Amino acid sequence: xCNIGITGLNAGDSPAPGVAVARCLTEHPDWSGNISGMVxxxxxxxGLDRKLASSVYLLSYPKAGKDALLExxxxxxxxxxxxVIIPNLDAELLNFISIREELADMGIRMFIPSDEQFKxxxxxxxxxxxxxxxxxxxxxxxxxxxxxxxxxxxxLPVMVKGLFYDARMAYTLEEVRHHVHKIASMWGYPVLxxxxxxxxxxxxxxxxxxxxxxxxxxxxxxxxxxxxxKGWACVSIINEDLNELAEQAVSALAWPGAMEVxxxxxxxxxxxxxxxxxxxxxxxxxxxxxxxxxxxxxxxxLALGKEITEKMAYRSGVVxxxxxxxxxxxxxxxxxxFTNGEVDYYAKAV
Amino acid sequence: xxxxxxxxxxxxxxxxxLIFDPTSGTIYTSNSVGLLILGALRDGKExxxxxxxxxNDYDVxxxxxxxxxxxxxxxxxxxxxxxxx
Numbered sequence: 001x002c003n004i005g006i007t008g009l010n011a012g013d014s015p016a017p018g019v020a021v022a023r024c025l026t027e028h029p030d031w032s033g034n035i036s037g038m039v040x041x042x043x044x045x046x047g048l049d050r051k052l053a054s055s056v057y058l059l060s061y062p063k064a065g066k067d068a069l070l071e072x073x074x075x076x077x078x079x080x081x082x083x084v085i086i087p088n089l090d091a092e093l094l095n096f097i098s099i100r101e102e103l104a105d106m107g108i109r110m111f112i113p114s115d116e117q118f119k120x121x122x123x124x125x126x127x128x129x130x131x132x133x134x135x136x137x138x139x140x141x142x143x144x145x146x147x148x149x150x151x152x153x154x155x156l157p158v159m160v161k162g163l164f165y166d167a168r169m170a171y172t173l174e175e176v177r178h179h180v181h182k183i184a185s186m187w188g189y190p191v192l193x194x195x196x197x198x199x200x201x202x203x204x205x206x207x208x209x210x211x212x213x214x215x216x217x218x219x220x221x222x223x224x225x226x227x228x229x230k231g232w233a234c235v236s237i238i239n240e241d242l243n244e245l246a247e248q249a250v251s252a253l254a255w256p257g258a259m260e261v262x263x264x265x266x267x268x269x270x271x272x273x274x275x276x277x278x279x280x281x282x283x284x285x286x287x288x289x290x291x292x293x294x295x296x297x298x299x300x301x302l303a304l305g306k307e308i309t310e311k312m313a314y315r316s317g318v319v320x321x322x323x324x325x326x327x328x329x330x331x332x333x334x335x336x337x338f339t340n341g342e343v344d345y346y347a348k349a350v
Numbered sequence: 351x352x353x354x355x356x357x358x359x360x361x362x363x364x365x366x367x368l369i370f371d372p373t374s375g376t377i378y379t380s381n382s383v384g385l386l387i388l389g390a391l392r393d394g395k396e397x398x399x400x401x402x403x404x405x406n407d408y409d410v411x412x413x414x415x416x417x418x419x420x421x422x423x424x425x426x427x428x429x430x431x432x433x434x435x
Binding site: 200202220221222223235237238239240265316317 | 362370372373374375376377
């Protein structure tokens, strides 16, 4: 019996990973436990799914800082006796890293990177990391001030990216300035300007053991894109070059837990270019489970300090597609979450 | 002409004509003649043998069969499935 806290439950057109992670855990044959949803907004759609979480708690936005998070989780812990928390959002992870010892003292385990590991793979430091381990990556520069955007005409097009979220293609210098302003107003500075590599995007979800070993890797290629470039339908693949890239990154970082590797196979030279290393499971992680690798279950075993005995075999050619459906709940329940900050025993409600 | 068909052996091919490349995730479709050529290439057959297979199964002349084979080779080259050695 395990009580798990899961964040990142928004499941809209640009979904967070939480719902998929919860489904992977609860559909494993050995699963026995409860899921507590931890949301930043009472309308995070996964938090409204009574079958997914037995309770839902509102958290302060990450900007409120680590102390607010610690105080909130201390409260939740008295109610839920959590064994493990799986953070699923980039923007919250530094706060969780900062309070990991306090959470461990409460009996809550996580399998997350250190502050140093987290920062080494950040978009800001990715070029440096890639150079250290001999991986190709697009040239990237930082913009810390709107008045210092030094992109030349002959460098276009470029990708303009936020530190945690958002990536937009710019074909003109005017578009570069426009995207920098938009992204900075939403996510703050620095904003990154990255060389555009023409080619096909490949993704891999991985779990590392924290000692430099890659325990599992699941490859994916997008088949159908949303207008934000997210994968709406995807297929599982087995690509040795992609797997090797993932292994190099996990090994260099001695990465513990979940990570998503994003890479582009260049149309020009056929080489893989590392685009991002996201410090969490991807939203498509349910595909990995469907194709034979239940990475969230593996993560849970690692977080609990259990010996890994399950053998997993990955299959290519498994397709998943998102589809939208409707969840029904009472407005009272949402307002209770707004005002009280929690809804208990969701499964018993309605 | 000698072509390297190593990559073709990795493909998942369904009878309906759906071809899946498990390393790139790319999905192709093919008609029955394409499937016949792919199967023959994977079995290591030579151009003349492949032409004869087509002549056995379809009511076409030699020239048409050869042209179709080379057109298909060009498509395979374009998608990176085979390369000349």
